[in-house]
Amino acid sequence: xxxxxxxxxxxxxxxxxxxxxxxxxxxxxxxxxxxxxxxxxxxxxxxxxxxxxxxxxxxxxxxxxxxxxxxxxxxxxxxxxxxxxxxxxxxxxxxxxxxxxxxxxxxxxxxxxxxxxxxxxxxxxxxxxxxxxxxxxxxxxxxxxxxxxxxxxxxxxxxxxxxxxxxxxxxxxxxxxxxxxxxxx
Amino acid sequence: xxxxxxxxxxxxxxxxxxxxxxxxxxxxxxxxxxxxxxxxxxxxxxxxxxxxxxxxxxxxxxxxxxxxxxxxxxxxxxxxxxxxxxxxxxxxxxxxxxxxxxxxxxxxxxxxxxxxxxxxxxxxxxxxxxxxxxxxxxxxxxxxxxxxxxxxxxxxxxxxxxxxxxxxxxxxxxxxxxxxxxxxxxxxxxxxxxxxxxxxxxxxxxxxxxxxxxxxxxxxxxxxxxxxxxxxxxxxxxxxxxxxxxxxxxxxxxxxxxxxxxxxxxxxxxxxxxxxxxxxxxxxxxxxxxxxxxxxxxxxxxxxxxxxxxxxxxxxxxxxxxxxxxxxxxxxxxxxxxxxxxxxxxxxxxxxxxxxxxxxxxxxxxxxxx
Numbered sequence: 361x362x363x364x365x366x367x368x369x370x371x372x373x374x375x376x377x378x379x380x381x382x383x384x385x386x387x388x389x390x391x392x393x394x395x396x397x398x399x400x401x402x403x404x405x406x407x408x409x410x411x412x413x414x415x416x417x418x419x420x421x422x423x424x425x426x427x428x429x430x431x432x433x434x435x436x437x438x439x440x441x442x443x444x445x446x447x448x449x450x451x452x453x454x455x456x457x458x459x460x461x462x463x464x465x466x467x468x469x470x471x472x473x474x475x476x477x478x479x480x481x482x483x484x485x486x487x488x489x490x491x492x493x494x495x496x497x498x499x500x501x502x503x504x505x506x507x508x509x510x511x512x513x514x515x516x517x518x519x520x521x522x523x524x525x526x527x528x529x530x531x532x533x534x535x536x537x538x539x540x541x542x543x544x545x
Numbered sequence: 546x547x548x549x550x551x552x553x554x555x556x557x558x559x560x561x562x563x564x565x566x567x568x569x570x571x572x573x574x575x576x577x578x579x580x581x582x583x584x585x586x587x588x589x590x591x592x593x594x595x596x597x598x599x600x601x602x603x604x605x606x607x608x609x610x611x612x613x614x615x616x617x618x619x620x621x622x623x624x625x626x627x628x629x630x631x632x633x634x635x636x637x638x639x640x641x642x643x644x645x646x647x648x649x650x651x652x653x654x655x656x657x658x659x660x661x662x663x664x665x666x667x668x669x670x671x672x673x674x675x676x677x678x679x680x681x682x683x684x685x686x687x688x689x690x691x692x693x694x695x696x697x698x699x700x701x702x703x704x705x706x707x708x709x710x711x712x713x714x715x716x717x718x719x720x721x722x723x724x725x726x727x728x729x730x731x732x733x734x735x736x737x738x739x740x741x742x743x744x745x746x747x748x749x750x751x752x753x754x755x756x757x758x759x760x761x762x763x764x765x766x767x768x769x770x771x772x773x774x775x776x777x778x779x780x781x782x783x784x785x786x787x788x789x790x791x792x793x794x795x796x797x798x799x800x801x802x803x804x805x806x807x808x809x810x811x812x813x814x815x816x817x818x819x820x821x822x823x824x825x826x827x828x829x830x831x832x833x834x835x836x837x838x839x840x841x842x843x844x845x846x847x848x849x850x851x852x853x854x855x856x857x858x859x860x861x862x863x864x865x866x867x868x869x870x871x872x873x874x875x876x877x878x879x880x881x882x883x884x885x886x887x888x889x890x891x892x893x894x895x896x897x898x899x900x901x902x903x904x905x906x907x908x909x910x911x912x913x914x915x
Binding site: 452453455459463464465466467468469470472473479482483486487488489490491492493494495496497498499500 | 579581582583584585587588664686689690693694698699700701702703704705706707709710711712714715716718746770771772773774775776
Protein backbone atom coordinates (compact mmCIF):
# COMPACT_ATOMS: atom_id res chain seq x y z
CA UNK A 361 0.00 0.00 0.00
CA UNK A 362 1.51 3.30 -1.01
CA UNK A 363 0.12 5.07 2.06
CA UNK A 364 2.49 3.15 4.30
CA UNK A 365 5.43 4.84 2.61
CA UNK A 366 4.99 7.89 4.78
CA UNK A 367 8.07 8.37 6.92
CA UNK A 368 7.50 9.59 10.44
CA UNK A 369 9.40 12.38 12.09
CA UNK A 370 12.07 10.99 14.44
CA UNK A 371 11.50 13.72 17.00
CA UNK A 372 7.76 14.12 17.48
CA UNK A 373 6.93 10.68 16.09
CA UNK A 374 3.66 11.98 14.74
CA UNK A 375 4.04 14.27 11.75
CA UNK A 376 5.20 13.21 8.34
CA UNK A 377 8.91 13.75 7.83
CA UNK A 378 9.77 16.24 5.12
CA UNK A 379 13.42 16.89 5.88
CA UNK A 380 15.82 14.02 5.41
CA UNK A 381 19.30 14.40 6.73
CA UNK A 382 22.24 12.16 6.14
CA UNK A 383 25.71 12.63 7.47
CA UNK A 384 28.64 10.32 7.25
CA UNK A 385 31.18 10.78 9.96
CA UNK A 386 34.24 8.61 10.10
CA UNK A 387 32.54 6.00 7.96
CA UNK A 388 29.42 5.83 10.13
CA UNK A 389 26.25 6.91 8.40
CA UNK A 390 23.70 8.77 10.46
CA UNK A 391 20.20 9.46 9.22
CA UNK A 392 17.50 11.62 10.71
CA UNK A 393 14.05 12.30 9.35
CA UNK A 394 12.25 15.38 10.58
CA UNK A 395 8.92 17.04 10.02
CA UNK A 396 8.76 20.68 9.07
CA UNK A 397 8.11 22.07 12.53
CA UNK A 398 10.67 19.92 14.34
CA UNK A 399 13.31 20.78 11.76
CA UNK A 400 12.59 24.42 12.39
CA UNK A 401 12.69 23.99 16.17
CA UNK A 402 16.08 22.38 15.90
CA UNK A 403 17.45 24.98 13.59
CA UNK A 404 17.86 22.59 10.70
CA UNK A 405 16.50 25.04 8.18
CA UNK A 406 19.63 27.05 8.65
CA UNK A 407 22.22 25.16 6.64
CA UNK A 408 24.98 26.71 8.67
CA UNK A 409 23.76 26.23 12.15
CA UNK A 410 23.23 22.61 12.99
CA UNK A 411 25.20 19.47 13.54
CA UNK A 412 23.69 16.09 13.03
CA UNK A 413 25.64 14.60 15.88
CA UNK A 414 24.08 17.11 18.22
CA UNK A 415 20.64 16.27 16.93
CA UNK A 416 21.35 12.64 17.49
CA UNK A 417 22.70 13.25 20.97
CA UNK A 418 19.42 14.92 21.78
CA UNK A 419 17.50 11.91 20.51
CA UNK A 420 19.46 9.50 22.62
CA UNK A 421 20.83 7.63 19.64
CA UNK A 422 24.33 8.97 19.75
CA UNK A 423 27.11 6.50 19.28
CA UNK A 424 28.71 7.29 22.60
CA UNK A 425 30.25 4.43 24.44
CA UNK A 426 29.04 4.17 27.95
CA UNK A 427 30.89 3.08 30.99
CA UNK A 428 29.70 3.71 34.49
CA UNK A 429 31.83 6.24 36.24
CA UNK A 430 33.45 5.09 39.41
CA UNK A 431 33.04 7.40 42.33
CA UNK A 432 36.18 9.42 42.31
CA UNK A 433 38.36 9.58 45.38
CA UNK A 434 35.53 8.52 47.66
CA UNK A 435 37.70 6.19 49.74
CA UNK A 436 34.86 3.69 50.08
CA UNK A 437 36.08 0.20 49.48
CA UNK A 438 33.18 -1.99 48.54
CA UNK A 439 35.39 -5.04 48.23
CA UNK A 440 32.78 -6.69 46.05
CA UNK A 441 33.09 -7.19 42.34
CA UNK A 442 29.42 -6.40 41.85
CA UNK A 443 29.67 -2.86 43.00
CA UNK A 444 26.49 -0.92 42.80
CA UNK A 445 27.39 1.97 40.55
CA UNK A 446 27.40 4.96 42.77
CA UNK A 447 26.55 7.89 40.59
CA UNK A 448 29.70 9.96 40.43
CA UNK A 449 29.05 13.54 41.24
CA UNK A 450 31.27 16.45 40.34
CA UNK A 451 32.59 17.96 43.60
CA UNK A 452 32.64 21.43 42.08
CA UNK A 453 29.29 21.70 40.33
CA UNK A 454 27.26 18.66 41.42
CA UNK A 455 26.83 17.34 37.90
CA UNK A 456 26.18 13.59 37.55
CA UNK A 457 26.70 10.96 34.90
CA UNK A 458 22.93 10.85 34.39
CA UNK A 459 22.93 14.56 33.68
CA UNK A 460 25.57 13.99 31.04
CA UNK A 461 23.56 11.25 29.43
CA UNK A 462 20.55 13.49 29.33
CA UNK A 463 22.19 16.63 27.96
CA UNK A 464 25.31 15.47 26.17
CA UNK A 465 27.06 18.39 27.88
CA UNK A 466 29.19 18.62 31.03
CA UNK A 467 28.60 20.79 34.08
CA UNK A 468 31.95 22.53 34.52
CA UNK A 469 35.62 22.16 33.66
CA UNK A 470 36.22 19.97 36.72
CA UNK A 471 33.73 17.41 35.30
CA UNK A 472 36.44 16.32 32.86
CA UNK A 473 38.40 15.14 35.90
CA UNK A 474 35.39 13.66 37.67
CA UNK A 475 34.18 11.65 34.69
CA UNK A 476 37.58 11.03 33.23
CA UNK A 477 37.06 7.29 32.88
CA UNK A 478 33.81 7.35 31.00
CA UNK A 479 34.93 10.29 28.91
CA UNK A 480 38.12 8.58 27.82
CA UNK A 481 36.56 6.18 25.35
CA UNK A 482 34.06 8.77 24.19
CA UNK A 483 36.78 11.28 23.38
CA UNK A 484 38.81 8.60 21.66
CA UNK A 485 35.88 7.73 19.41
CA UNK A 486 35.09 11.35 18.75
CA UNK A 487 38.48 12.86 18.00
CA UNK A 488 41.66 12.37 16.05
CA UNK A 489 43.81 11.94 19.12
CA UNK A 490 43.58 11.84 22.89
CA UNK A 491 46.10 14.56 23.65
CA UNK A 492 45.89 18.24 22.98
CA UNK A 493 48.74 19.42 20.80
CA UNK A 494 47.54 22.90 19.95
CA UNK A 495 47.56 26.28 21.56
CA UNK A 496 47.96 26.73 25.29
CA UNK A 497 47.30 29.87 27.29
CA UNK A 498 50.25 32.20 26.75
CA UNK A 499 50.97 32.66 30.45
CA UNK A 500 51.01 28.90 30.88
CA UNK A 501 53.23 28.44 27.85
CA UNK A 502 55.64 31.03 29.21
CA UNK A 503 55.72 29.39 32.62
CA UNK A 504 56.34 26.02 30.99
CA UNK A 505 59.16 27.43 28.89
CA UNK A 506 60.81 29.01 31.93
CA UNK A 507 60.51 25.81 33.96
CA UNK A 508 62.11 23.82 31.20
CA UNK A 509 64.88 26.36 30.75
CA UNK A 510 65.50 26.42 34.49
CA UNK A 511 65.81 22.67 34.57
CA UNK A 512 68.31 22.64 31.75
CA UNK A 513 70.37 25.42 33.38
CA UNK A 514 70.45 23.54 36.67
CA UNK A 515 71.52 20.34 34.94
CA UNK A 516 74.30 22.23 33.18
CA UNK A 517 75.34 23.87 36.42
CA UNK A 518 75.66 20.52 38.17
CA UNK A 519 77.68 19.21 35.28
CA UNK A 520 79.92 22.28 35.28
CA UNK A 521 80.56 21.94 39.02
CA UNK A 522 81.32 18.26 38.59
CA UNK A 523 83.76 19.09 35.82
CA UNK A 524 85.24 21.91 37.94
CA UNK A 525 84.48 24.33 35.14
CA UNK A 526 83.94 27.20 37.59
CA UNK A 527 83.89 29.95 35.01
CA UNK A 528 80.98 28.35 33.21
CA UNK A 529 79.31 27.50 36.53
CA UNK A 530 79.39 31.14 37.60
CA UNK A 531 77.77 32.25 34.37
CA UNK A 532 75.11 29.56 34.71
CA UNK A 533 74.44 30.59 38.30
CA UNK A 534 73.88 34.19 37.15
CA UNK A 535 71.50 33.03 34.46
CA UNK A 536 69.56 30.97 37.00
CA UNK A 537 69.30 34.00 39.26
CA UNK A 538 67.96 36.16 36.44
CA UNK A 539 65.44 33.50 35.48
CA UNK A 540 64.19 33.10 39.06
CA UNK A 541 63.66 36.83 39.06
CA UNK A 542 61.42 36.46 36.01
CA UNK A 543 59.46 33.65 37.60
CA UNK A 544 58.58 35.89 40.46
CA UNK A 545 56.70 38.18 38.10
CA UNK B 546 26.74 51.43 18.32
CA UNK B 547 23.00 51.04 17.92
CA UNK B 548 21.27 48.07 16.42
CA UNK B 549 19.79 50.21 13.66
CA UNK B 550 23.21 51.38 12.48
CA UNK B 551 24.54 47.85 12.76
CA UNK B 552 21.98 46.46 10.34
CA UNK B 553 21.96 49.50 8.07
CA UNK B 554 25.32 48.44 6.69
CA UNK B 555 26.15 44.95 5.53
CA UNK B 556 28.93 43.11 7.33
CA UNK B 557 32.40 43.08 5.86
CA UNK B 558 31.99 39.44 4.87
CA UNK B 559 28.85 40.20 2.85
CA UNK B 560 30.72 42.46 0.45
CA UNK B 561 31.33 39.40 -1.69
CA UNK B 562 34.94 39.96 -2.45
CA UNK B 563 37.98 38.24 -1.05
CA UNK B 564 39.93 35.32 -2.45
CA UNK B 565 37.84 32.89 -4.54
CA UNK B 566 34.73 34.83 -3.65
CA UNK B 567 32.85 33.37 -6.62
CA UNK B 568 32.78 30.03 -4.82
CA UNK B 569 33.71 30.68 -1.21
CA UNK B 570 31.13 33.01 0.31
CA UNK B 571 32.74 33.31 3.72
CA UNK B 572 35.26 31.77 6.10
CA UNK B 573 34.57 31.45 9.79
CA UNK B 574 36.56 30.40 12.83
CA UNK B 575 35.15 30.16 16.30
CA UNK B 576 36.92 29.46 19.55
CA UNK B 577 35.13 28.14 22.63
CA UNK B 578 36.52 29.15 26.03
CA UNK B 579 35.35 28.76 29.61
CA UNK B 580 36.33 30.09 32.99
CA UNK B 581 37.92 27.61 35.32
CA UNK B 582 35.78 25.81 37.90
CA UNK B 583 32.64 27.79 37.18
CA UNK B 584 29.56 25.97 35.91
CA UNK B 585 29.06 26.01 32.13
CA UNK B 586 26.12 28.19 31.04
CA UNK B 587 23.79 25.24 30.44
CA UNK B 588 24.29 23.99 33.99
CA UNK B 589 24.78 27.28 35.84
CA UNK B 590 22.03 28.77 37.96
CA UNK B 591 20.67 32.09 36.82
CA UNK B 592 22.61 34.02 39.48
CA UNK B 593 25.85 32.30 38.46
CA UNK B 594 25.22 33.02 34.83
CA UNK B 595 24.63 36.68 35.54
CA UNK B 596 27.77 36.89 37.68
CA UNK B 597 29.85 35.26 34.93
CA UNK B 598 28.33 37.57 32.35
CA UNK B 599 29.12 40.65 34.43
CA UNK B 600 32.69 39.48 34.83
CA UNK B 601 33.19 38.77 31.13
CA UNK B 602 31.27 41.55 29.41
CA UNK B 603 33.52 44.48 30.41
CA UNK B 604 36.62 42.45 29.49
CA UNK B 605 35.23 41.64 26.08
CA UNK B 606 34.12 45.22 25.51
CA UNK B 607 37.58 46.51 26.36
CA UNK B 608 39.24 44.55 23.54
CA UNK B 609 40.90 46.87 21.05
CA UNK B 610 38.84 45.32 18.28
CA UNK B 611 35.65 46.26 20.11
CA UNK B 612 35.99 50.00 19.80
CA UNK B 613 32.51 51.33 19.06
CA UNK B 614 31.15 47.80 19.32
CA UNK B 615 27.55 46.73 19.24
CA UNK B 616 26.95 45.22 22.63
CA UNK B 617 23.67 43.98 24.01
CA UNK B 618 22.07 41.69 26.57
CA UNK B 619 20.03 39.01 24.85
CA UNK B 620 16.88 39.84 26.78
CA UNK B 621 17.01 43.37 25.39
CA UNK B 622 16.85 42.22 21.79
CA UNK B 623 13.51 41.55 20.10
CA UNK B 624 12.83 38.22 18.43
CA UNK B 625 13.17 39.90 15.05
CA UNK B 626 16.48 41.55 15.94
CA UNK B 627 17.87 38.23 17.14
CA UNK B 628 16.76 36.58 13.93
CA UNK B 629 18.49 39.26 11.85
CA UNK B 630 21.72 38.50 13.72
CA UNK B 631 21.23 34.78 13.10
CA UNK B 632 20.72 35.36 9.38
CA UNK B 633 23.99 37.29 9.33
CA UNK B 634 25.72 34.47 11.20
CA UNK B 635 26.64 36.89 13.96
CA UNK B 636 24.98 34.79 16.63
CA UNK B 637 23.98 31.14 16.65
CA UNK B 638 20.41 29.92 16.78
CA UNK B 639 21.14 28.52 20.19
CA UNK B 640 22.27 31.92 21.38
CA UNK B 641 19.19 33.60 19.91
CA UNK B 642 17.07 31.42 22.19
CA UNK B 643 18.84 32.82 25.27
CA UNK B 644 17.55 35.55 27.52
CA UNK B 645 18.75 36.86 30.88
CA UNK B 646 22.37 35.99 31.61
CA UNK B 647 23.64 36.10 28.04
CA UNK B 648 25.02 38.83 25.83
CA UNK B 649 26.67 39.47 22.51
CA UNK B 650 29.43 41.91 21.64
CA UNK B 651 30.46 42.49 18.04
CA UNK B 652 32.79 44.88 16.29
CA UNK B 653 31.68 47.57 13.87
CA UNK B 654 32.80 45.68 10.77
CA UNK B 655 30.83 42.64 11.93
CA UNK B 656 33.92 40.51 11.52
CA UNK B 657 34.27 39.56 15.17
CA UNK B 658 31.34 38.48 17.28
CA UNK B 659 31.71 37.28 20.84
CA UNK B 660 28.81 35.45 22.43
CA UNK B 661 28.81 35.36 26.20
CA UNK B 662 27.10 32.40 27.87
CA UNK B 663 26.09 30.55 24.78
CA UNK B 664 26.91 26.87 25.27
CA UNK B 665 30.29 27.93 26.61
CA UNK B 666 31.15 31.02 28.62
CA UNK B 667 32.78 32.53 25.54
CA UNK B 668 32.28 31.79 21.90
CA UNK B 669 34.53 34.03 19.83
CA UNK B 670 33.74 34.00 16.17
CA UNK B 671 35.62 35.68 13.36
CA UNK B 672 34.07 35.81 9.92
CA UNK B 673 35.74 37.03 6.74
CA UNK B 674 34.60 37.22 3.14
CA UNK B 675 35.89 34.72 0.61
CA UNK B 676 38.52 32.11 1.31
CA UNK B 677 40.36 33.54 4.31
CA UNK B 678 40.46 30.86 6.98
CA UNK B 679 43.89 31.90 8.21
CA UNK B 680 42.92 35.53 8.55
CA UNK B 681 39.75 34.53 10.35
CA UNK B 682 41.80 32.44 12.78
CA UNK B 683 44.23 35.29 13.34
CA UNK B 684 41.41 37.60 14.30
CA UNK B 685 39.80 35.15 16.72
CA UNK B 686 43.17 34.17 18.16
CA UNK B 687 44.10 37.77 18.82
CA UNK B 688 40.95 38.26 20.86
CA UNK B 689 41.68 35.03 22.73
CA UNK B 690 45.25 36.12 23.55
CA UNK B 691 44.08 39.48 24.82
CA UNK B 692 41.37 37.95 27.02
CA UNK B 693 43.54 35.30 28.61
CA UNK B 694 45.80 38.04 29.94
CA UNK B 695 43.19 38.77 32.55
CA UNK B 696 40.99 35.67 32.61
CA UNK B 697 41.86 32.17 33.71
CA UNK B 698 40.46 29.80 31.12
CA UNK B 699 39.66 26.17 31.85
CA UNK B 700 42.57 24.29 30.35
CA UNK B 701 44.17 20.94 30.95
CA UNK B 702 47.58 20.03 29.56
CA UNK B 703 46.19 16.74 28.28
CA UNK B 704 42.79 17.78 26.97
CA UNK B 705 43.44 21.41 26.09
CA UNK B 706 40.63 23.91 26.42
CA UNK B 707 37.72 22.37 28.30
CA UNK B 708 34.30 22.92 26.79
CA UNK B 709 30.72 22.16 27.76
CA UNK B 710 30.42 19.64 24.94
CA UNK B 711 33.17 17.02 24.61
CA UNK B 712 33.01 17.43 20.81
CA UNK B 713 34.75 20.80 21.17
CA UNK B 714 37.43 19.96 23.71
CA UNK B 715 41.08 20.52 22.78
CA UNK B 716 41.41 23.51 20.51
CA UNK B 717 37.78 24.52 21.04
CA UNK B 718 37.99 25.56 17.42
CA UNK B 719 35.53 25.13 14.62
CA UNK B 720 36.73 26.42 11.27
CA UNK B 721 34.35 26.46 8.36
CA UNK B 722 33.78 27.84 4.91
CA UNK B 723 30.48 28.48 3.20
CA UNK B 724 30.68 27.28 -0.38
CA UNK B 725 28.43 28.02 -3.33
CA UNK B 726 28.45 24.93 -5.55
CA UNK B 727 25.69 25.22 -8.14
CA UNK B 728 27.54 23.46 -10.96
CA UNK B 729 28.34 20.41 -8.85
CA UNK B 730 24.66 20.23 -7.94
CA UNK B 731 23.51 20.70 -11.55
CA UNK B 732 25.77 18.00 -12.93
CA UNK B 733 24.87 15.74 -10.00
CA UNK B 734 28.39 15.24 -8.71
CA UNK B 735 27.79 16.94 -5.39
CA UNK B 736 27.11 13.72 -3.48
CA UNK B 737 30.41 12.25 -4.55
CA UNK B 738 32.16 15.34 -3.27
CA UNK B 739 30.26 15.31 0.03
CA UNK B 740 31.00 11.64 0.60
CA UNK B 741 34.68 12.13 -0.12
CA UNK B 742 34.86 15.05 2.28
CA UNK B 743 33.02 13.14 5.00
CA UNK B 744 35.38 10.24 4.64
CA UNK B 745 38.34 12.31 5.70
CA UNK B 746 36.73 13.46 8.91
CA UNK B 747 35.37 16.80 7.81
CA UNK B 748 31.70 17.67 8.02
CA UNK B 749 29.53 18.97 5.21
CA UNK B 750 26.37 20.62 6.31
CA UNK B 751 23.47 21.79 4.31
CA UNK B 752 19.76 21.39 4.22
CA UNK B 753 18.64 18.41 2.26
CA UNK B 754 15.10 18.37 1.05
CA UNK B 755 13.79 15.46 -0.97
CA UNK B 756 16.54 14.33 -3.25
CA UNK B 757 19.99 15.75 -2.88
CA UNK B 758 19.54 19.44 -3.48
CA UNK B 759 20.66 21.83 -0.78
CA UNK B 760 19.06 25.22 -0.28
CA UNK B 761 20.62 27.84 -2.51
CA UNK B 762 23.35 25.32 -3.42
CA UNK B 763 25.15 26.46 -0.30
CA UNK B 764 27.28 24.05 1.67
CA UNK B 765 29.32 24.49 4.80
CA UNK B 766 32.49 22.48 5.20
CA UNK B 767 34.07 22.35 8.64
CA UNK B 768 36.39 20.37 10.87
CA UNK B 769 34.69 17.67 12.87
CA UNK B 770 37.37 17.02 15.47
CA UNK B 771 39.14 19.36 17.86
CA UNK B 772 41.44 17.14 19.92
CA UNK B 773 44.80 15.75 18.83
CA UNK B 774 45.60 18.23 16.09
CA UNK B 775 47.07 21.74 16.17
CA UNK B 776 44.93 24.69 15.11
CA UNK B 777 47.17 25.43 12.14
CA UNK B 778 47.08 21.80 11.02
CA UNK B 779 43.30 21.69 11.19
CA UNK B 780 43.07 24.86 9.14
CA UNK B 781 45.62 23.66 6.59
CA UNK B 782 43.86 20.33 6.18
CA UNK B 783 40.50 22.01 5.78
CA UNK B 784 41.98 24.60 3.42
CA UNK B 785 43.47 21.95 1.14
CA UNK B 786 40.15 20.15 0.89
CA UNK B 787 38.35 23.39 0.12
CA UNK B 788 40.87 24.15 -2.64
CA UNK B 789 40.05 20.80 -4.17
CA UNK B 790 36.32 21.44 -3.95
CA UNK B 791 36.86 24.82 -5.63
CA UNK B 792 38.69 23.05 -8.47
CA UNK B 793 35.87 20.52 -8.81
CA UNK B 794 33.27 23.27 -8.96
CA UNK B 795 35.28 25.14 -11.58
CA UNK B 796 35.68 22.11 -13.79
CA UNK B 797 31.99 21.27 -13.34
CA UNK B 798 31.19 24.78 -14.58
CA UNK B 799 33.44 24.25 -17.59
CA UNK B 800 31.81 20.91 -18.35
CA UNK B 801 28.35 22.42 -18.17
CA UNK B 802 29.36 25.19 -20.57
CA UNK B 803 30.87 22.78 -23.04
CA UNK B 804 28.61 19.75 -22.86
CA UNK B 805 25.32 20.76 -21.27
CA UNK B 806 25.02 24.31 -22.41
CA UNK B 807 21.32 24.13 -23.26
CA UNK B 808 20.44 22.79 -19.82
CA UNK B 809 22.62 25.42 -18.18
CA UNK B 810 21.24 28.43 -20.03
CA UNK B 811 17.71 27.07 -19.64
CA UNK B 812 18.16 26.92 -15.85
CA UNK B 813 19.59 30.42 -15.65
CA UNK B 814 17.01 31.82 -18.06
CA UNK B 815 14.14 30.28 -16.11
CA UNK B 816 15.50 31.57 -12.83
CA UNK B 817 15.70 35.05 -14.31
CA UNK B 818 12.18 34.78 -15.74
CA UNK B 819 10.56 33.58 -12.54
CA UNK B 820 12.42 35.98 -10.25
CA UNK B 821 11.48 38.87 -12.55
CA UNK B 822 7.79 38.01 -12.74
CA UNK B 823 6.72 36.12 -9.64
CA UNK B 824 4.32 37.69 -7.14
CA UNK B 825 4.78 35.22 -4.32
CA UNK B 826 7.90 33.36 -3.39
CA UNK B 827 9.09 31.46 -0.33
CA UNK B 828 12.66 31.82 0.85
CA UNK B 829 13.80 28.41 -0.37
CA UNK B 830 12.58 29.06 -3.89
CA UNK B 831 14.16 32.51 -3.84
CA UNK B 832 17.51 31.16 -2.66
CA UNK B 833 17.58 28.41 -5.26
CA UNK B 834 16.87 30.81 -8.13
CA UNK B 835 19.21 33.48 -6.79
CA UNK B 836 21.92 30.86 -6.70
CA UNK B 837 21.48 30.42 -10.46
CA UNK B 838 21.61 34.17 -11.02
CA UNK B 839 24.85 34.26 -9.06
CA UNK B 840 26.18 31.46 -11.26
CA UNK B 841 25.03 33.46 -14.30
CA UNK B 842 27.11 36.43 -13.13
CA UNK B 843 30.13 34.18 -12.51
CA UNK B 844 29.85 32.77 -16.03
CA UNK B 845 29.46 36.17 -17.69
CA UNK B 846 25.78 35.85 -18.68
CA UNK B 847 25.10 38.98 -16.65
CA UNK B 848 27.45 41.98 -16.37
CA UNK B 849 29.69 41.73 -13.34
CA UNK B 850 28.21 44.94 -11.95
CA UNK B 851 25.17 42.88 -10.98
CA UNK B 852 27.05 40.59 -8.66
CA UNK B 853 26.56 42.79 -5.63
CA UNK B 854 22.82 43.40 -6.08
CA UNK B 855 22.31 39.67 -6.69
CA UNK B 856 24.26 38.77 -3.58
CA UNK B 857 22.44 41.35 -1.49
CA UNK B 858 19.20 39.60 -2.38
CA UNK B 859 20.46 36.43 -0.70
CA UNK B 860 20.36 38.27 2.59
CA UNK B 861 17.46 40.64 1.93
CA UNK B 862 15.06 37.81 1.14
CA UNK B 863 15.74 36.01 4.43
CA UNK B 864 12.64 36.10 6.65
CA UNK B 865 13.91 38.50 9.33
CA UNK B 866 15.75 40.84 6.96
CA UNK B 867 12.59 40.99 4.92
CA UNK B 868 10.59 42.21 7.89
CA UNK B 869 13.10 44.51 9.50
CA UNK B 870 11.54 47.58 7.90
CA UNK B 871 7.95 46.50 8.44
CA UNK B 872 6.00 48.01 11.29
CA UNK B 873 4.10 44.88 12.22
CA UNK B 874 4.82 41.19 12.02
CA UNK B 875 4.00 39.77 8.61
CA UNK B 876 2.21 36.51 7.93
CA UNK B 877 3.91 33.88 5.77
CA UNK B 878 1.79 34.87 2.76
CA UNK B 879 2.60 38.53 3.25
CA UNK B 880 6.28 37.70 3.52
CA UNK B 881 6.21 35.69 0.30
CA UNK B 882 4.50 38.56 -1.51
CA UNK B 883 6.95 41.13 -0.12
CA UNK B 884 9.89 38.92 -1.02
CA UNK B 885 8.70 38.61 -4.62
CA UNK B 886 8.18 42.37 -4.77
CA UNK B 887 11.70 43.12 -3.53
CA UNK B 888 13.23 40.64 -5.97
CA UNK B 889 11.21 42.00 -8.91
CA UNK B 890 12.23 45.52 -8.00
CA UNK B 891 15.91 44.70 -7.97
CA UNK B 892 15.83 42.58 -11.10
CA UNK B 893 14.10 45.33 -13.05
CA UNK B 894 17.56 46.85 -13.56
CA UNK B 895 19.06 43.55 -14.67
CA UNK B 896 19.48 43.05 -18.39
CA UNK B 897 18.17 39.72 -19.69
CA UNK B 898 20.94 37.13 -19.60
CA UNK B 899 23.21 37.31 -22.62
CA UNK B 900 23.38 33.65 -23.38
CA UNK B 901 25.92 34.02 -26.14
CA UNK B 902 28.47 34.79 -23.43
CA UNK B 903 29.76 32.25 -21.09
CA UNK B 904 33.18 31.59 -19.80
CA UNK B 905 34.21 29.94 -16.61
CA UNK B 906 37.32 32.08 -16.59
CA UNK B 907 35.24 35.13 -15.94
CA UNK B 908 35.50 36.77 -12.59
CA UNK B 909 37.19 36.08 -9.38
CA UNK B 910 39.32 33.27 -10.65
CA UNK B 911 42.59 34.86 -9.76
CA UNK B 912 41.97 35.42 -6.09
CA UNK B 913 45.08 35.44 -3.97
CA UNK B 914 45.07 32.72 -1.41
CA UNK B 915 45.34 33.66 2.21
